[in-house]
Amino acid sequence: MAKLEEANNLNNAINKEVESLEVERLNHNFGFTQILKDINFSIKKGEVLSVVGPSGGGKTTLMHLCANLLDVEEGSIKNSFTSSAFAFQEARLLPWKNVIDNISLGLIAKGTKANIAKKMSEEIALKFGLEEEDFDKFPKDLSGGMKQRVSFARALVVEPSLLFLDEPFSALDIGLKMELQAHLIQMVKEKNLTILFITHDLMEAIRLSDKILLLEADPGHIIKEFTYDLAQESRDDKFVYNQTAKILQDETIINTFELQGIGFK
Ligand SMILES: Nc1ncnc2c1ncn2[C@@H]1O[C@H](COP(=O)(O)OP(=O)(O)O)[C@@H](O)[C@H]1O
Ligand SMILES: [Mg+2]
Secondary structure (H helix, E strand, C coil), rough: HHHHHHHHHHHHHHHHCCCEEEEEEEEEEEEEEEEEEEEEEEEEEEEEEEEEEECCCCHHHHHHHHHHCCCCCCCEEEECCEEEEEEECCCCCCCCCCHHHHHHHHHCCCCHHHHHHHHHHHHHHHCCCCCCCHHCCCCCHCCCHHHHHHHHHHCCCCCCCCEEEEEECCCCHHHHHHHHHCCCCCCHHHHHEEEEEECCHHHHHHHCCCCCEEECCCEEEEEEEECCCCCHHCCCCHHHHHHHHHHHHHHHHHHHHCCCCCCCC
């Protein structure tokens, strides 16, 4: 028994080592329009990688391809992460399920017993700033911010190895945005969570990422990458503002976001 356990642990350790997402020579068209062109990158376990670029540049399409929500037509995506979860800009909750039942969806799908799933969901709901009196509420009775808390709790309660985030903070006020970002940073540190983060917000990308890929539009392709070595939990506002100011001087950023002549130069 002890031997078996040892072997399992070793297996887990090896799996952790090799977990990665590798995107190679990826192209994507919708109809006759090329949306993505020659995309190459990889994400390793524990890494936060952001894809930043203007609206309509193909970021969501890229994420859908990586998350296997869309078929790869040209090039390859190899994903060896053992599990994944999503959170989107809209919370996408099931309207006929209450807060706790929405959060426990993934656990139930994984076969977790109902009473254990309920307990885990309640714990994470509290952690994400929901209150006991909210547990029985249905999505129609929740504010936008509360819905987004539920959406994050639902994605993270299953302890995914890889988390896909598509502009999850875009509709949130600054306080809630920073609170949820802090939760993510903590989970990256404590659980070695890996994140593919899609955003058009440079500042939030700088707060969260180990690496930022800049995606230029028409067709979407990576034109530059920025790497940040300082641990996320050590990045204060000053670091984020300074780095954002620095990046906004970058010629490639100015051109990609079409910032010429609007005061950043
Ligand atoms: N299912 C689809 N069919 C056709 N065109 C699409 C589809 N999804 C997205 N597009 C188009 O692809 C381009 C990139 O969209 P998207 O990946 O959503 O960009 P982003 O997330 O960067 O704003 C846009 O021009 C969009 O209209
Ligand atoms: Mg999008």
